[in-house]
Amino acid sequence: MALNKKQIAHYKKHGWIAPIDIMSEAEAAILVQTLEAAEAKYPDHLNAQNRNNAHLSFPFLADLVNHEKIVSAAESLVGQDMTLWSTVLFIKEPNSSSFVSWHQDATYMALNSDNHVTAWLALTPSTVESGCVAAIPGTHQTGIVQHEDTFGEENILTRGQQVKNIDKSQAVNFELRPGQMSLHHPWLVHGSLPNRSKQRRIGVAMQSYLGSDVRPVYGEHHVMHIQGSSITPEFIQAPYPKNECDEDGFIAREAANKAFSDVLYRGAKTRRKL
Numbered sequence: 001m002a003l004n005k006k007q008i009a010h011y012k013k014h015g016w017i018a019p020i021d022i023m024s025e026a027e028a029a030i031l032v033q034t035l036e037a038a039e040a041k042y043p044d045h046l047n048a049q050n051r052n053n054a055h056l057s058f059p060f061l062a063d064l065v066n067h068e069k070i071v072s073a074a075e076s077l078v079g080q081d082m083t084l085w086s087t088v089l090f091i092k093e094p095n096s097s098s099f100v101s102w103h104q105d106a107t108y109m110a111l112n113s114d115n116h117v118t119a120w121l122a123l124t125p126s127t128v129e130s131g132c133v134a135a136i137p138g139t140h141q142t143g144i145v146q147h148e149d150t151f152g153e154e155n156i157l158t159r160g161q162q163v164k165n166i167d168k169s170q171a172v173n174f175e176l177r178p179g180q181m182s183l184h185h186p187w188l189v190h191g192s193l194p195n196r197s198k199q200r201r202i203g204v205a206m207q208s209y210l211g212s213d214v215r216p217v218y219g220e221h222h223v224m225h226i227q228g229s230s231i232t233p234e235f236i237q238a239p240y241p242k243n244e245c246d247e248d249g250f251i252a253r254e255a256a257n258k259a260f261s262d263v264l265y266r267g268a269k270t271r272r273k274l
C-alpha cells in the first residue's frame, strides 16, 4: 500500500501523515491479546523498563514490523532498500501520569541523514483522552534543535529530553483507531500527554525505517533487514527471532539494547535502566 502523491507532498510539507489504515480493529485486538499473553508469560521481558526492541525476541512483533502495508508506506518515503533501527512499545496504563515530552526522534540516534521515518501503529484507541501523539507541523524543516534532559520520572523518553518554548497552539493530534498508523519525520517535534481514559493506550513505534543512504555517526547499531539490498558493514544485522523469547532472540535483543542505550545516553549525566 504505497502512499499517494498527495500524502507524500503532505509529509514533505508538514512532516507527518495520519491516519493510515493498516489493519482492521479485529486484527489489532488479536495483537493486543497476543501482546498481553506475552506480558503475562514473560513479565521480565516486557515490563515498563523493558519495552525496547521486543521485535528481536518476539516473532509476532518481527512479523508486524515487516507488515506489507507498513513497509510499503515507509518505502514511499525512504526508498526500496530498508532496515529497521529499533522498536519501542509505548504503553500508557489507564488513568496514569506517564507522558512523552516534546522532542525530535533523531536527536540522540547518531545517524548522518534524516532519510528515515517513524511508523506508529495504534493497537488500542489513541485519542486526545488516552494521550495520543501530537506534533507541531513543519518543525521537521528546522533540523535538530536544542533539547534539555530532564530525566523526569513520569517521562517515557530515555533522557526525558525536551524542546522548550513550543507553540502548543499549533499542535495537531494524531487520533487513531486500533489498526491505524501515523508516520512522522525524525526531525518533527512531537510528544504526548497522559492517558486519562479507562483503557490501556498501546502503540508500537517502529523507530525508524532507514533508507539505504543512512549511516551511523558513532556507536554500534543493530538493525533488522527489512527489504532490498543487504545491510552495509557500518551496521550490525540483528537476526529474525525464531521462537518466542528463546536464547538466541534474548541475546540479540540484549546486545541491541545495550548498544542502543550506549548511543542514546552518550554524554548524559545520568542513565536509567532501559
Ligand SMILES: O=C(O)CCC(=O)C(=O)O
Pocket (backbone or CB within 6 Å): 090, 100, 105, 118, 120, 131, 132, 133, 190, 191, 192, 203, 205, 207
Ligand atoms: O507514544 C507516544 O506517546 C510517543 C511516541 C513517540 O514519541 C514516537 O513514536 O516517537
